[in-house]
Amino acid sequence: MSRPRVVIAGAGFAGLTCARALKRAPVDVLLVDRNNYHLFTPLLYQVASALLDPGEIARPVRQLIRPLHNADFLLANVTGADLEQRRLLTDHGPLSYDYLVLATGSRSDYFGKASLAHHAFGLKELDEGLAVRNRVLQRFEESRWTTDREERRSLLTFVVVGGGPTGVEMAGALSELISLVLRKDYRDLDLELVRVILLEAAGMLLGTFEAPLREAARRSLEKKGVEVLFNARVEDVTAGSLRLADGHEIFASTVIWTAGVRASDIGSTLGLAVGRQARVEVMPTLQAPGHPEVFVIGDLAGAVDGDTPLPMFIPVAMQEGRKVAATIRDLLRNYGATNFRFKDPGIMATIGRNSAVAQLGPVRLTGFLGWMMWLVVHLVNVISFRSRIIVLINWAWDYVFYDRPIRLIVRAGDAKND
Amino acid sequence: MSRPRVVIAGAGFAGLTCARALKRAPVDVLLVDRNNYHLFTPLLYQVASALLDPGEIARPVRQLIRPLHNADFLLANVTGADLEQRRLLTDHGPLSYDYLVLATGSRSDYFGKASLAHHAFGLKELDEGLAVRNRVLQRFEESRWTTDREERRSLLTFVVVGGGPTGVEMAGALSELISLVLRKDYRDLDLELVRVILLEAAGMLLGTFEAPLREAARRSLEKKGVEVLFNARVEDVTAGSLRLADGHEIFASTVIWTAGVRASDIGSTLGLAVGRQARVEVMPTLQAPGHPEVFVIGDLAGAVDGDTPLPMFIPVAMQEGRKVAATIRDLLRNYGATNFRFKDPGIMATIGRNSAVAQLGPVRLTGFLGWMMWLVVHLVNVISFRSRIIVLINWAWDYVFYDRPIRLIVRAGDAKND
Numbered sequence: 001m002s003r004p005r006v007v008i009a010g011a012g013f014a015g016l017t018c019a020r021a022l023k024r025a026p027v028d029v030l031l032v033d034r035n036n037y038h039l040f041t042p043l044l045y046q047v048a049s050a051l052l053d054p055g056e057i058a059r060p061v062r063q064l065i066r067p068l069h070n071a072d073f074l075l076a077n078v079t080g081a082d083l084e085q086r087r088l089l090t091d092h093g094p095l096s097y098d099y100l101v102l103a104t105g106s107r108s109d110y111f112g113k114a115s116l117a118h119h120a121f122g123l124k125e126l127d128e129g130l131a132v133r134n135r136v137l138q139r140f141e142e143s144r145w146t147t148d149r150e151e152r153r154s155l156l157t158f159v160v161v162g163g164g165p166t167g168v169e170m171a172g173a174l175s176e177l178i179s180l181v182l183r184k185d186y187r188d189l190d191l192e193l194v195r196v197i198l199l200e201a202a203g204m205l206l207g208t209f210e211a212p213l214r215e216a217a218r219r220s221l222e223k224k225g226v227e228v229l230f231n232a233r234v235e236d237v238t239a240g241s242l243r244l245a246d247g248h249e250i251f252a253s254t255v256i257w258t259a260g261v262r263a264s265d266i267g268s269t270l271g272l273a274v275g276r277q278a279r280v281e282v283m284p285t286l287q288a289p290g291h292p293e294v295f296v297i298g299d300l301a302g303a304v305d306g307d308t309p310l311p312m313f314i315p316v317a318m319q320e321g322r323k324v325a326a327t328i329r330d331l332l333r334n335y336g337a338t339n340f341r342f343k344d345p346g347i348m349a350t351i352g353r354n355s356a357v358a359q360l361g362p363v364r365l366t367g368f369l370g371w372m373m374w375l376v377v378h379l380v381n382v383i384s385f386r387s388r389i390i391v392l393i394n395w396a397w398d399y400v401f402y403d404r405p406i407r408l409i410v411r412a413g414d415a416k417n418d
Numbered sequence: 419m420s421r422p423r424v425v426i427a428g429a430g431f432a433g434l435t436c437a438r439a440l441k442r443a444p445v446d447v448l449l450v451d452r453n454n455y456h457l458f459t460p461l462l463y464q465v466a467s468a469l470l471d472p473g474e475i476a477r478p479v480r481q482l483i484r485p486l487h488n489a490d491f492l493l494a495n496v497t498g499a500d501l502e503q504r505r506l507l508t509d510h511g512p513l514s515y516d517y518l519v520l521a522t523g524s525r526s527d528y529f530g531k532a533s534l535a536h537h538a539f540g541l542k543e544l545d546e547g548l549a550v551r552n553r554v555l556q557r558f559e560e561s562r563w564t565t566d567r568e569e570r571r572s573l574l575t576f577v578v579v580g581g582g583p584t585g586v587e588m589a590g591a592l593s594e595l596i597s598l599v600l601r602k603d604y605r606d607l608d609l610e611l612v613r614v615i616l617l618e619a620a621g622m623l624l625g626t627f628e629a630p631l632r633e634a635a636r637r638s639l640e641k642k643g644v645e646v647l648f649n650a651r652v653e654d655v656t657a658g659s660l661r662l663a664d665g666h667e668i669f670a671s672t673v674i675w676t677a678g679v680r681a682s683d684i685g686s687t688l689g690l691a692v693g694r695q696a697r698v699e700v701m702p703t704l705q706a707p708g709h710p711e712v713f714v715i716g717d718l719a720g721a722v723d724g725d726t727p728l729p730m731f732i733p734v735a736m737q738e739g740r741k742v743a744a745t746i747r748d749l750l751r752n753y754g755a756t757n758f759r760f761k762d763p764g765i766m767a768t769i770g771r772n773s774a775v776a777q778l779g780p781v782r783l784t785g786f787l788g789w790m791m792w793l794v795v796h797l798v799n800v801i802s803f804r805s806r807i808i809v810l811i812n813w814a815w816d817y818v819f820y821d822r823p824i825r826l827i828v829r830a831g832d833a834k835n836d
Contacts, residue, residue, distance in 0.1 A: 036555060036559060053471035053472065053473040053474070054471065055471040056471070060603070062603035062604070063603070066602065066603070072605075074559075074562055074563070075556075075559035075560075075562075076563075092563045093563065137454060138493075141454060141492075141493035142493075144492055144493075145492070145494075145510045145511065184484065185478070185480035185481070185484070186480070187490075389811060390808055390811060393807060393808065
């Protein structure tokens, strides 16, 4: 008799952790993803700010599952599922399963504003990180060709929308890229004309952090030259400007959008009930209602801990992945599924060189100590030993020489037509 | 009185070397290139075979010219020149010069065959290297979705056209990527179905090398599993197959073209006389006929040494760049221009792990010794200290663990529409 087949859609933190936790289970695991790599998203902003190469934050899925002798991988776009026939549907064909784990994550949400979707850069995917890097460097080069001060100012104004960790980290890194690195590339650069603006719709940055840490983050960003605007809602974006809901206009030709995220569409495609941010309303066991053989985890899942919905955080995704692996083993032994409980390891965000905020259990760190903690945690978590060395070299190089070697404008991989 | 302005079109080996050699000259130097980086082309095939990241073989031009206090850079496409008015024309506007150095290099030449240009990958530019990497990995992934043996064979057949150093190095690296690395990624891979074919129109590989080295290279390639076909001229390419002039058909869905190179179009655009491979027929002083203030160097220049035309080699480009810098200094002191003489440092090509051929003055090396020499020469010449460390780590990693960490399918930097 062949072993039960677990199909996992999505090789992000949730799906990959689940596959790994099934290593010794008597099942065959099949991971499916539209990319052939697992992306270490917490460092994506460092690709976008020309500090790291893609190879340092992305690892081939096949590499990662090599130690798992019961796991295989297929590259495909998941398009839906036939829950009755137990088949996952993809653009390459259907895949039968005994257990299905949906972990297709989330994507940028532009709240239906076409101009935003058209002009603003998301920062969720590797190609988006590279696109931001290309754009920033391109704008600096273009600014050398104009003598018009206002045009130059617009070319050199970079707006980051969203005061969560991604927005804060991106704005800090961008400001440092400019003031520490690019300034040396452009000898005649008038820093008066360069602006990095962080827009936040609410009245505070890093809403999930406690007030003193939020305040420390704001001060640190402003010290690095980032203009932080609160209560600023984006109404409309054009190629050269951005209009806020209060009518205020900012002349900027680069907008990076980190203010909205929604779960991937698979939930509604399957007719599952979805809640806020299109997240699938799962049972406390992470099973889909009515389908005990279907699990939903990671950003896609709207799991709750008591009454509070769990945030779209990596620790949530990884713990859910492990939990589902344990539940599948239990089900195979005819035990019942038990409820998921989230253990909060704390949160941290970096504002750049020598500055981060961390809220870990009873510990609160800011400034240099927070930054050291951030470095250690991220270095330990970068997935392979080799990447760890190279990331460390790049960080040390940047720290000591104020230099980011990867400031390349590369448009890659335009496939041949066939 | 302002200093004479030297405009250099092209930041490859010829143009960059020229700019560097003008460091202490009483001139202002302006480098113009369509990319913001200088590409270390000898290692491009290692990007294409998933061993190195782009950041390891490309360096920002602005970084490289930072030590040159009389040099600046502009990003633009060179579209022509007004030799009478002494202006270089670009897509961003004209640039006046007192001396012009044309060093816009060469590109793939498909000899007017539309099907080749359409389906085959060149291997001259960074984005082409990334495109080849994406394609090879994509084909392996696609092969998992078919059970048809012939379709799988076509997906897994990779044809490299051209038996010069680039073709030999690419074929060797590709074969090793498959047999040493990808084989571990695809447990059920039937190596019978995987083919790497090197096509050469003439009767020998590496025509510029002596016969024993050519023979050593061929044996080494075949030992690595590359099928070498001589007297094979490509007639036509479709999405799934390739037809030779003798009617023979090869079912292959990836064709890498290294068999034809021609100089960039600027020569004929300017109405200068061009010879073989569209190279500009320069005076022995590297000046354009009739325009003593215009120099042509690198692949673009059809310089001769005695009667023999100089090949499109990096040492030629660098020596020409240095020569023209010296000539410009001489002209500024009212000395005349003298003839360029090429000093041949020798040639080398690598066939992969533990194998290379080198022909350096009286020295002939093959096998492991040739390979050690190749390693040292290329490591010393990778431009920055940091790249050198990282390239060394990557090479050592691959050598020890048979692992290439950068096998990522990344389509990067699709610019937003605006």
